[in-house]
Amino acid sequence: MSEKNIIQIKNLTKIFGDGVEIKALDDVNLNIEQGEFLAIVGPSGSGKSTLLNQIGILDSPTSGTILLDGIDVTKMSDKQRSITRNKQLGFIFQYHHLLPDFNALENVMMPLLINGVKRSKARKIASQMLEEVGLGDRLKHRPNQLSGGQNQRVAIARALVNKPGIVIGDEPTGNLDSKASDNIYELLRKLNREHNQTFILVTHDERMAAKTDRIIRIVDGKIAEDSLNGNSD
Amino acid sequence: MFELDVATRHIKSRRRQTLFSVIAVSLAVGIIIIFMSMMGGYTSILIDSTTENQAHITIMPKEGEDYIHLYHGLENYVYDLEGVKGVSSYFQGEAALQYKHNAEGVLLYGINPEDENRVVNRDKYMLAGEFASIENPGSRMILGFKLAKNLDVGMSDTVTAQIPGADPTDFTITGIFQTGTPVDETMAFVNLERLQDFYGSGDVITGMGIRISDAYAADTTANGIDRETGYDAISWMEQNAEILTLLETSEGMVYFFYIIIFGISGFGVANVLIMIVMEKMGEIGMLMAMGTSRRSIMLIFLLEATILGMMGVVVGCILGYLASAAIASITIPIPPDMYFGMDHLPVVIEFKNFITASIFAMVINIIAGVFPARRASKMDPVEAIYSV
Numbered sequence: 132m133s134e135k136n137i138i139q140i141k142n143l144t145k146i147f148g149d150g151v152e153i154k155a156l157d158d159v160n161l162n163i164e165q166g167e168f169l170a171i172v173g174p175s176g177s178g179k180s181t182l183l184n185q186i187g188i189l190d191s192p193t194s195g196t197i198l199l200d201g202i203d204v205t206k207m208s209d210k211q212r213s214i215t216r217n218k219q220l221g222f223i224f225q226y227h228h229l230l231p232d233f234n235a236l237e238n239v240m241m242p243l244l245i246n247g248v249k250r251s252k253a254r255k256i257a258s259q260m261l262e263e264v265g266l267g268d269r270l271k272h273r274p275n276q277l278s279g280g281q282n283q284r285v286a287i288a289r290a291l292v293n294k295p296g297i298v299i300g301d302e303p304t305g306n307l308d309s310k311a312s313d314n315i316y317e318l319l320r321k322l323n324r325e326h327n328q329t330f331i332l333v334t335h336d337e338r339m340a341a342k343t344d345r346i347i348r349i350v351d352g353k354i355a356e357d358s359l360n361g362n363s364d
Numbered sequence: 365m366f367e368l369d370v371a372t373r374h375i376k377s378r379r380r381q382t383l384f385s386v387i388a389v390s391l392a393v394g395i396i397i398i399f400m401s402m403m404g405g406y407t408s409i410l411i412d413s414t415t416e417n418q419a420h421i422t423i424m425p426k427e428g429e430d431y432i433h434l435y436h437g438l439e440n441y442v443y444d445l446e447g448v449k450g451v452s453s454y455f456q457g458e459a460a461l462q463y464k465h466n467a468e469g470v471l472l473y474g475i476n477p478e479d480e481n482r483v484v485n486r487d488k489y490m491l492a493g494e495f496a497s498i499e500n501p502g503s504r505m506i507l508g509f510k511l512a513k514n515l516d517v518g519m520s521d522t523v524t525a526q527i528p529g530a531d532p533t534d535f536t537i538t539g540i541f542q543t544g545t546p547v548d549e550t551m552a553f554v555n556l557e558r559l560q561d562f563y564g565s566g567d568v569i570t571g572m573g574i575r576i577s578d579a580y581a582a583d584t585t586a587n588g589i590d591r592e593t594g595y596d597a598i599s600w601m602e603q604n605a606e607i608l609t610l611l612e613t614s615e616g617m618v619y620f621f622y623i624i625i626f627g628i629s630g631f632g633v634a635n636v637l638i639m640i641v642m643e644k645m646g647e648i649g650m651l652m653a654m655g656t657s658r659r660s661i662m663l664i665f666l667l668e669a670t671i672l673g674m675m676g677v678v679v680g681c682i683l684g685y686l687a688s689a690a691i692a693s694i695t696i697p698i699p700p701d702m703y704f705g706m707d708h709l710p711v712v713i714e715f716k717n718f719i720t721a722s723i724f725a726m727v728i729n730i731i732a733g734v735f736p737a738r739r740a741s742k743m744d745p746v747e748a749i750y751s752v
Contacts, residue, residue: 228653245651
C-alpha cells in the first residue's frame, strides 16, 4: 500500500438546521491512504453518510478542512467542485441512480462526456469498463431491462470510468440480496486491487464491513473506533 | 454536448406531456398567425380602398380664404414634384337637386374627367354611362346610384340644381356610379367650367387632389407643398387619422391578446418542465455528483423548453398557414355594396407574421423554462440524491 494520504480531514464539523441545531459531525480528524479499502459503520443518524458526502464534496462543512490529494476542497468554487467530483471521485449509492432514458453503455459514458471526452473514445472506454464489471453483453440494455445487481454493476462501472482516485459507496449493496451483495463486494474488491483506487464504503452490514481492511465506527458524529482488519494484502 | 442528449431523452421519454405542450404552443402560434393574417387583410383592404378611392393629397385654400385663385400655376408646380402621377383641380359646392317631386341635398363636384381619373379611377365605378361624358362644359351630370334611386332618376333624365342666389339650372344625367361607400348617396359630378359658371365664381377652385406613386410618402410630400406654397396640403393619412388611430389601437389590443395566448401556452410548457424536474430529482442529483455543473443542469432544462417550443412553433406555423389559406379561399356572400365590394374574407399571409409569432413563442417558452431550470440547478445534490 502507498503511504500517501489521499484524504486528510482536519477538525471537520457539520451542523445541520437553524433553530434546533444537530451536530452531525463533531471535530472529526481522519487520514486515508491511497488504495485503502475501508468501511464506515455506525448506527443510523450517527453521521456516516454526512461524512461520506463531505468527502464526496456534495456538501460543505460548517468548519474544518478536507484535503483531497493535498488540495483543500472546502475552499473551492462551485465549478471547481464539479470538476473535482467528475475527475477524482466516483459515486455509488444504495439506489443505482442510472439515467432511465439511457442504456447501460450511455450511462457509463456520461461521466466521460461531462468531462468533455469525445463520444467515440468515451464509447470505447465505457464498453471496456462494462466488460470489466461483467456486463459486456448488456451494453444496449436500459436500467428497466436489467436486474438490481446488474444495475448496481452498471453504476459501479460508471463510478470508475473516469479512473477516479477515490470511490465512495453509500450502502452500495443495501438494496440487494446476500448473493448479489457478495458478488458486488467481490467486484469492488477486485477493482480496488487492480486499479489501486481508494474505496470508502458506508454500510451497516457488519458482515460486509468485516471483509474490508479498515473499519471506522462513527457514533454521534465522532470517530468512536478506527481499527485495521487484517484483511489487507 | 451531453446536455442536449439528456434534454432530448427527457422529452422523448415523456411522450404524452410533450404532445400536450407541443399542442398548446402550436395552437397558440397557429391562432396568432391566423389573427395576424386576418388583421393584415382588413388593414390592407381598408388602406388600399382608402388610398384608391381618394386623393393621396388634397390642397385646400389658404386659411381664411374660400378659393384657390390662379390655380393653373399651382397645378404646374405640383406636377413637377417627384412621384406625382395625377393632379385634379375641383370646385365643390352644395346644392339641392330636384326631380319631379323629389329633392335631395348633394355635393356637386366640378372636375375635369381626364384629370380626375388620374387621381381617382372613377371609370371603374361607373354603373351606366361614361365618366368622360362631362368632358365638355355642357349641362351634364353623373351621380351616385343611391342618389339616383332616391331622386328616382335614370339615364337621360333631367334634374334641376338649385343654389341660393342663382337661377335653377337643368342637368342631364349621363352617368351613374357606385363605389360601395356613402358618397353614392351624396355626390354628383359636373364639368368644372360648367360648375364655376353655375356658382358664378370665376376661374377658381376649392381644392386640388393629387395622386403620387408611393401612397405612404403622402405625408412628406404634403408637408413639402405646405411649406413651399403656403396652401393647406392634407395627406390621406391626416384625413383618415381616426381610422388609422383605430387600426393602431386595435393592433395594440390584439398584441395584448397575443401575449395572453402565448402566456397560457408558456404555462403549459413550464408545467411540463416542472413535472420533469420533480420526477428527475434523483437523476439531477446524480448528474451533479458525476460532475455536471449547475450551469449545465440549467442548460439541460432550457434546452428542453427550447425543443418543446421549436416543435410547437413548426407545427403551429404549418397549422397557421393551412388555416389562413383555407379561410382566404372561402367565398362568402356579402352584399357587394357593403365592405368595399369584398366577396371573401381578406387574408394576407405574410412571412413576417410567421417570424413574429415564432420569435414571440420561443421567447415566452424560454422564459417559461427559466423557472424550472433554475430550480433544478439550485438543487442541493445530497437532498436530490436521497430523495429517491
